[in-house]
Amino acid sequence: MGGRVRFIAISLLALAVVSSAVSARELRQPALKSQAALVVDQQSGEILLGKNMESKLPIASLTKLMTAIVTLDAELDPDEPVTIAKADVDRLRGSHSRLQVGTTLTRDELLHLALMASENRAASAIASSYPGGKDSCVLAMNLKAQLLGMTGTRFEDGTGLSGRNVSTAQDLAKLVQAAHAYPKIRDYTTSTSYQVKIGRRAMRFGNTNNLTRSSRWDIGLSKTGYIAEAGRCLVMQVTLAERSIIIVLLDSWGKYTRVGDATRIRQWLEFASGRSSARQTSAALPPQADFASIHARNDWPG
Secondary structure, X not given: XXXXXXXXXXXXXXXXXXXXXXXXXHOOOOOOOOOEEEEEEOOOOOEEEEEOOOOOEEOHHHHHHHHHHHHHHOOOOOOOEEEOOHHHOOOOOOOOOOOOOOOEEEHHXXXXXXXXXOOHHHHHHHHHOOOOOHHHHHHHHHHHHHHOOOOOOEXXXXXXXXXXXXXXXXXXXXXXXXXXXXXXXXXXXXXOEEEEEEOOEEEEEEOOOHHHHOOOOOEEEEEEEEEOOOEEEEEEEEEEOOEEEEEEEEEEOOOOHHHHHHHHHHHHHHHHHHHHHHHHHHHOOOOOOOHHHHHHHOOOOO
């Protein structure tokens, strides 16, 4: 009997060693195409993956998260009518907007469009209606960045159209963490579509992040960005493998690269969680269990 127990113990140890070796190979960090990336456990602050996370890069419309934060901090009337002016038209890049000059919506409607559809004229009008105008809004954004410890960040406008809006992946994780505390930012950045009434017309806008429409994702906050200097950018707060995770992806040049990188990160974390669960299950097995029956049930990670 003693010999059989020793045999089982040795066999279990050997399997554990093999399992650990396989896991180490298979859990290698995913090869990301984004030039800078950061994956952080939101609760513990543990960095799960980092790539050029201290590099200062243009951030495009990720800027709008800070525009929203300072607007909400100012406690301005969300129902106040705000009109799109000629000054809100993008003269720098000529980006398209469905909001014509003279369109009047509430501040809250414009905030929703700026965060969900990344509407530049909406964001510009919000900044213009900030007490003291656009300059005061940008000043408030930079002061808020300092308060959040975003030492590598600088804002030049409220839309993100300027290539001089720069930040780092580390700083943007702090921004996402701060923005996630605002219910409106969570709701507006993750809604899949939103309809506004302009005159007699009803106009529907969609979310710029297609992942918000996927059942594979549990997204608590999302923001995309793109200008030529910044490439395609994406930040998200998500729940993956029962963990609250912040994902930052910067300077993804391919049209689908940021989505591909986000998917690779999700699969990596889900696989890691599966490995961990399997190891915990195997460790809980009683030492006197019959080795042949254990092996037949395939309870061991392979």
